Amino acid sequence: MTFSSPVTRFAPSPTGFLHLGHAFCALFAHGQAVDRGGRFLLRIEDIDPVRCKLDFETAIYEDLSWLGLTWEMPVRRQSDHLADYRQALDRLEGMGLLYPCFCSRKDIASSGQAPHGPDGPLYPGICKRLSLDQRAERIGAGQPFALRLEMERAVALAGALTWRDLDQGEQKARPEIFGDVVLARKDAPTSYHLAVTLDDHLQEVTLVTRGVDLFEATHVHRLLQALLGLNVPAWRHHPLLMGPSGLRLAKRDQAQSLRALRNEGLSPQAVRSMAMGRESANP
Numbered sequence: 201m202t203f204s205s206p207v208t209r210f211a212p213s214p215t216g217f218l219h220l221g222h223a224f225c226a227l228f229a230h231g232q233a234v235d236r237g238g239r240f241l242l243r244i245e246d247i248d249p250v251r252c253k254l255d256f257e258t259a260i261y262e263d264l265s266w267l268g269l270t271w272e273m274p275v276r277r278q279s280d281h282l283a284d285y286r287q288a289l290d291r292l293e294g295m296g297l298l299y300p301c302f303c304s305r306k307d308i309a310s311s312g313q314a315p316h317g318p319d320g321p322l323y324p325g326i327c328k329r330l331s332l333d334q335r336a337e338r339i340g341a342g343q344p345f346a347l348r349l350e351m352e353r354a355v356a357l358a359g360a361l362t363w364r365d366l367d368q369g370e371q372k373a374r375p376e377i378f379g380d381v382v383l384a385r386k387d388a389p390t391s392y393h394l395a396v397t398l399d400d401h402l403q404e405v406t407l408v409t410r411g412v413d414l415f416e417a418t419h420v421h422r423l424l425q426a427l428l429g430l431n432v433p434a435w436r437h438h439p440l441l442m443g444p445s446g447l448r449l450a451k452r453d454q455a456q457s458l459r460a461l462r463n464e465g466l467s468p469q470a471v472r473s474m475a476m477g478r479e480s481a482n483p
């Protein structure tokens with residue numbers, strides 16, 4: 201694989217205003233592409249119908265333009281492509297790798313002490329044990345359900361996999377640490393893992409850059425690539441920016457939002473330097 205002209209992307213969710221941490225992620229992805237003659241894409245990850253708002257999406261375009269970034273058009277908005285995710289789910293279903301799960305978070309929490317994975321308690325398999333008739337009956341009765349991946353079967357089918365982080369080197373894929381992950385949510389016909397992996401393939405992204413908090417998620421993405429026959433990019437997982445309290449910045453830290461900094465009279469250049477300078481101060 202060549203990294204001389206990488207295709208990178210910044211993929212925010214419009215669930216709040218962008219903050220300094222997002223500015224760093226966007227500048228990082230942009231820098232990785234344009235410094236090496238590549239292409240930079242922006243993608244709006246808006247599959248969550250409750251938390252995602254059009255006003256926040258508009259603000260993303262405004263804030264990134266104000267920072268001085270440009271990106272290729274058209275921007276891919278995940279909510280415009282739900283049929284793509286459905287198709288991928290159909291393929292996995294056809295391979296016998298999915299099952300419907302009717303459980304609520306509470307059902308899972310109260311089912312005993314399940315071991316934890318990177319996303320919380322591992323799913324204890326309650327709905328995996330339902331018979332086909334029981335599944336059909338509950339679906340027929342209109343009960344909402346998610347679709348989960350049968351992890352053990354999927355891993356057995358895909359065989360041993362590796363992926364490459366440009367900073368941390370070759371990694372052995374360990375998707376099993378997530379257990380039976382959700383690939384379609386009750387409220388959305390996909391999940392983060394499926395949408396991000398399929399989109400990176402469809403948009404021909406060759407270098408995925410994102411925060412180190414998503415390092416483990418890459419194990420699942422590598423598995424999905426193998427199962428669905430998708431392109432395999434390289435990855436760089438960068439440090440997260442910390443706020444004044446020493447915790448990672450979150451959308452609720454409004455003082456660090458790009459709008460707040462702009463309203464204080466800071467220039468785009470000053471905010472760019474703050475974002476990039478803060479990173480180098482991270483351990």
Ligand code: GLU
Binds near residue numbers: 410411
């Ligand atoms: N939409 C994700 C987020 O806002 C980023 C996904 C990714 O870069 O893989 O955290």
